[in-house]
Amino acid sequence: MVGEEPGERPGGGAWPRERRTLVVDEVDSPDSIPAPYALLSESVRAGVPLEFEPHTHRLHELVWVRGGTMTVRLPDRVVTVPDGYGIWMPAGTVHSGRTTARAHLYDALFEPARSPAVSPESMVVEVTPLLGALLTHLQIDGLAQGERLRAEAVVFDLLASAERSFDLRVPRAERVGPIVTALLDDPTDRRTLREWSALVGVSERSVARLFRTHTGLTFSQWRQALVIHHALSLLAEGLAVQDVSDLCGFAQPSTFIAAFKRVMGTTPGAYVADRES
Structure with a gap:
């Protein structure tokens, strides 16, 4: 469910809510990904700031932005995710978040049972041009099974903790x-x-x-x-x-x-x- 906040006031994120913010209080996401695949990739460009209320997923998640910044609140820290970076969150991680108005939001969900070990903890990931291109490619409907599985395998090879992190312990x-x-x-x-x-x-x-x-x-x-x-x-x-x-x-x-x-x-x-x- 989405509601619009016309004014600026404190919200559930990490600083005052921007004007025209769309508040997403219920995040609808799948509970599983059909075999033999391991991930589902999607994106959205809202044109206004987005705020996501605290929620969890049954799947692992990698979320990142282009053209703006995202702030993610985890139980123990606040993470600022600038253009070119993303945040990996294992299944069940409670989190909320905000994006700036110009941000193009990308999201990939990973089936835990078919995901090679990445990290049992949340981490900042550098979304290199190759990784971003692969995840965008995986948004295409109708990819042949072999093509999709090969792309997924390379994605897992590229997922790694970034050398620098923009997080602050809370x-x-x-x-x-x-x-x-x-x-x-x-x-x-x-x-x-x-x-x-x-x-x-x-x-x-x-x-x-x-x-x-x-x-x-x-x-x-x-x-x-x-x-x-x-x-x-x-x-x-x-x-x-x-x-x-x-x-x-x-x-x-x-x-x-x-x-x-x-x-x-x-x-x-x-x-x-x-x-x-």
Whole structure:
């Protein structure tokens, strides 16, 4: 089922819902794939942002985008999936997600019983031109059995964890749950650690310790990384660095550029140029 959200407000994803977002609250997917085949590939271009409520599949899933960015929320982390990358999720993985307006969404489902071992854990996959072309080719109806099986075999050969991943661990401690939820809904919320601690009734020391224990980052580092993940989606929509800096709450672009480089290892301009190439 799909509903339209005309305004901008927090949703079930990882930041404020964009205008004209189509909310998919029930995902209809097959429970199995007819033998002897192992995968089913499909794609959709909605022309508006999509938001998928939390759900699972009985099949393994590889989902990726072209021309935009997707954000996927897993139980223990948030993953930003830019153009050229995808995320592999084993059967039964609870997840939700959002795509930006310009994203062309691709999805492949894999029959566990006929899928060679890929990964028992969710992972980011680089969707190379060859892998993308094969999965797109497999969308064609009426492929001869031998042709389809050969293409599927090469797909499995190409599936591997990407060298870099755009994910951020999410604290799963109940005591800081309200803080995590609020910041996922709005990463630009500038309340201080003291204010957040007072909100949840937990000492600053304990909040700081829980973030460090569960994510390996200080509270400040985690929040800044979350803001940069939000910035990736804005950059994917073609916004200028100055505009993204403003929307992410930075006082000046130079501060944003420095923060972006600390998290991503490159500047926003270089990141965009690399994606476009």
